[in-house]
Amino acid sequence: AQSVTQLDSHVSVSEGTPVLLRCNYSSSYSPSLFWYVQHPNKGLQLLLKYTSAATLVKGINGFEAEFKKSETSFHLTKPSAHMSDAAEYFCVVSDPGSREDTGRRALTFGSGTRLQVQP
Amino acid sequence: EAGVAQSPRYKIIEKRQSVAFWCNPISGHATLYWYQQILGQGPKLLIQFQNNGVVDDSQLPKDRFSAERLKGVDSTLKIQPAKLEDSAVYLCASSPRWLAFQHEQYFGPGTRLTVT
Numbered sequence: 414a415q416s417v418t419q420l421d422s423h424v425s426v427s428e429g430t431p432v433l434l435r436c437n438y439s440s441s442y443s444p445s446l447f448w449y450v451q452h453p454n455k456g457l458q459l460l461l462k463y464t465s466a467a468t469l470v471k472g473i474n475g476f477e478a479e480f481k482k483s484e485t486s487f488h489l490t491k492p493s494a495h496m497s498d499a500a501e502y503f504c505v506v507s508d509p510g511s512r513e514d515t516g517r518r519a520l521t522f523g524s525g526t527r528l529q530v531q532p
Numbered sequence: 533e534a535g536v537a538q539s540p541r542y543k544i545i546e547k548r549q550s551v552a553f554w555c556n557p558i559s560g561h562a563t564l565y566w567y568q569q570i571l572g573q574g575p576k577l578l579i580q581f582q583n584n585g586v587v588d589d590s591q592l593p594k595d596r597f598s599a600e601r602l603k604g605v606d607s608t609l610k611i612q613p614a615k616l617e618d619s620a621v622y623l624c625a626s627s628p629r630w631l632a633f634q635h636e637q638y639f640g641p642g643t644r645l646t647v648t
Contacts, residue, residue: 447636449639454641455641456535456536456623456639456640456641456642457575457623457625457639458639459636462636503574503575505574520575520577520637522574522575522576523574524572524573524574525572525573525574
């Protein structure tokens, strides 16, 4: 079974300061991991994904995340926050499951972290 | 390319009424998903289709929810009768591959349902 825990429900930063959104996952297999962003009244947008290649993944809008298997973590970072980064961020896991589960490719979402950016 | 389309965007109904949502996935995407997102939570899978067949509906409340994907393209999700706890955003997503779980899913804007 797979699960994901986002350690902070709310994070507030000042514009121009670094962003850190924390995520821990649990998976029985080698998972794929994603970060999605959801702006108010807009659809979910993929920020970045990890699929067993490089452990440091770069995404859109200056975001990046590092896969650490030993810590079962996939934290999202950005060196300098912008006002437009204010949104809800979801850490997501998808694993290949057992042989019987092949075909089930649903994503398991964390509960989300709301990022506020103060001017 | 055009994104995932959903309609309506908003719906308000009274409890015990019926409601239906429509989704048109990205052209060529064989896999389609319906998720329920309750306020303050992450989306939760309701049902997954591969072409017009159901792959996973283990979390679909089948006593009141139903979904179909005729001809393997558009899909409809129905709730009959609705309960207050069904108030949520219903998200449709599609994906171009089946076994390649690395492929991300593309989400529509969602339908916000309010049950009064």
